[in-house]
Amino acid sequence: MTVLHVPERPVFDTAVTRLFGIEYPIIQGAMAWLSEARLVASVSNEGGLGVLGASIMSVEDFEAQVVETKRLTDRPFGVNFPLVLGDYHQHLEMCLDHGVRIICMSAGSPKVLTPRIKAAGALCVHVVPNLKLAQSAIKAGVDAIVLESYEAGGHVNVDGISSITNIPMVARHIDVPLIAAGGIVDGAGMAAAMCLGADGIQMGTRFLATAESNAPELYQKLLLEAGESDVPVHSRKFHPGRALKTPVIENVLKMEAEDRPIEEVRAFIGRGRAKKAAHDANLEEGIFYAGSGAALLEDVVTVRELFDEILAQYREVVGRASGLMRPRGSAERANGAVRAAHEG
Ligand SMILES: Cc1cc2nc3c(=O)[nH]c(=O)nc-3n(C[C@H](O)[C@H](O)[C@H](O)COP(=O)(O)O)c2cc1C
Numbered sequence: 001m002t003v004l005h006v007p008e009r010p011v012f013d014t015a016v017t018r019l020f021g022i023e024y025p026i027i028q029g030a031m032a033w034l035s036e037a038r039l040v041a042s043v044s045n046e047g048g049l050g051v052l053g054a055s056i057m058s059v060e061d062f063e064a065q066v067v068e069t070k071r072l073t074d075r076p077f078g079v080n081f082p083l084v085l086g087d088y089h090q091h092l093e094m095c096l097d098h099g100v101r102i103i104c105m106s107a108g109s110p111k112v113l114t115p116r117i118k119a120a121g122a123l124c125v126h127v128v129p130n131l132k133l134a135q136s137a138i139k140a141g142v143d144a145i146v147l148e149s150y151e152a153g154g155h156v157n158v159d160g161i162s163s164i165t166n167i168p169m170v171a172r173h174i175d176v177p178l179i180a181a182g183g184i185v186d187g188a189g190m191a192a193a194m195c196l197g198a199d200g201i202q203m204g205t206r207f208l209a210t211a212e213s214n215a216p217e218l219y220q221k222l223l224l225e226a227g228e229s230d231v232p233v234h235s236r237k238f239h240p241g242r243a244l245k246t247p248v249i250e251n252v253l254k255m256e257a258e259d260r261p262i263e264e265v266r267a268f269i270g271r272g273r274a275k276k277a278a279h280d281a282n283l284e285e286g287i288f289y290a291g292s293g294a295a296l297l298e299d300v301v302t303v304r305e306l307f308d309e310i311l312a313q314y315r316e317v318v319g320r321a322s323g324l325m326r327p328r329g330s331a332e333r334a335n336g337a338v339r340a341a342h343e344g
Contacts, residue, residue: 009047009311015177016200019123019144020102021076023047024307025200026190028207029146029181030054030080030104031154031289033278034215035207037065041072042212042303051078051104059090066098076102078125083108089116096120107155110140127181129157131170144177145170146202151183151242153205153291156233158240163193171197185293187313191321205291211302216281219288222246226294235269237262244288248273 009024016025028035028043030053040050052069054062062079069077079095081088084107092103092113103117106127117124118141126137127146134145147170150160160166167180180198184190185206193201208215209223222244230245234252243249248269255265269287277286301309 006308007312007315009308010315014194014199016144016179019177020049020078022049024311025179025194026307026310027051027078027146027179027200027202029202029204030078030082030106031204031208032056032082033275034213035080036214037068037072039207039210039212039214039303040065040077041069042210043207044069044073044075044077046303046307047075048307049076049078049102051080051102053080053082054088054091055082056085059094062091063094063098066095066100070098078102078104080104080106081113082106083110083112088113092116096122104146105142106146110137110142114141125179129160130166131173134170134174138174138176142176144179145174146179146181147198148202149180149182150233151292152181153231153242153294154289155239155241156182158233158236164196167193167196167198183291183293185291185296187310187315188317189293190310191314191317195321203293205293206297206306207303208290209297209300210306211300215278218281218283219277220300222288223290223294223297224299226290226297228292228295231290231292231294235265238266241287241289242291244290244294246277246286246288247284248287 012024014025024047026048028050030051032053032055035051035053040052043050052065079100081091083105101122103122104125105113110126114124124142125144125146126142127148128134128137129148137145147166149163149166150156151162163180163182171178177199179200179202180193181202184193184201184203190201207213209220226244231242232245233240233242234249235241252265273287274289276282277288
């Protein structure tokens with residue numbers, strides 16, 4: 001949707017804006033190879049929270065990203081460590097030394113880093129797919145939960161459920177700030193998540209289609225062209241992920257349909273395919289991770305335009321939803337008129 005006239009942005013006051021000290025409860029989720037300093041700083045400068053993804057970067061390479069982000073923004077930003085990929089103690093110390101105060105962990109046990117993060121006075125955020133893991137992360141002491149539902153891009157839980165059930169399920173059982181992720185690309189998705197009980201949202205895929213993203217043009221073109229059945233979940237038996245249906249994914253889906261052994265599928269996928277997509281735009285060999293919301297994307301915009309757009313849509317959608325109700329008296333009068341018309 002294009003917003004021709006940019007209305008004044010709404011003011012937010014949620015558990016997430018208060019926790020992070022940001023204006024809008026909009027977080028840019030870390031994306032391996034695709035959430036670098038320019039995007040992260042742009043999101044934070046617009047009043048959201050940008051998050052740098054460490055992925056498998058060396059401490060030195062990641063430090064360069066942290067330093068560059070600090071050069072580009074004086075607002076809060078976060079860093080992400082996907083814990084299954086390695087030992088991030090050194091990365092963490094480097095980030096703390098640079099004054100980073102929002103540490104977002106995913107894919108592993110938060111117990112590994114949480115004590116050190118808390119001792120340093122920083123905030124721990126943990127990404128989970130369901131209520132059970134949200135509760136165990138809270139027990140480990142995290143300050144906020146990102147609930148990544150089944151629509152999300154990147155790695156997903158094969159038993160995952162979609163946001164409409166997952167968000168209220170978790171919201172009603174936890175008492176730390178809840179950030180909803182998965183399939184959200186516009187103000188309607190944001191409004192829905194907040195109505196379901198979230199205190200904020202995290203988006204990945206929508207940020208890939210921005211001018212400040214380092215996603216290559218081919219990646220962005222594929223995102224804009226994607227339809228509703230073009231972003232399937234693959235590798236269901238060992239490391240499920242949601243990505244665009246490119247040649248590699250088509251082949252994985254075929255192997256899975258033929259019930260080929262897991263080892264064979266694993267060997268075919270191998271390593272480094274996300275980087276081949278993100279850095280080399282290699283259509284034949286890369287895996288282009290994306291969420292199902294890609295089907296809704298229509299344009300590449302700047303991060304500023306995206307914030308203007310999404311906040312205007314949010315206001316419009318919330319207004320539309322509340323406009324569907326009338327004061328009780330007027331509704332009864334309207335119903336009475338309908339009854340009278342039927343009877344008369
Ligand atoms: C290309 C890509 C790479 C991702 N890499 C990571 C990652 O390294 N660490 C992580 O915690 N989440 C990762 N994610 C998940 C995002 O942070 C975010 O939660 C997710 O994209 C939300 O779903 P959406 O894409 O539908 O908005 C990745 C997602 C995408 C699309």
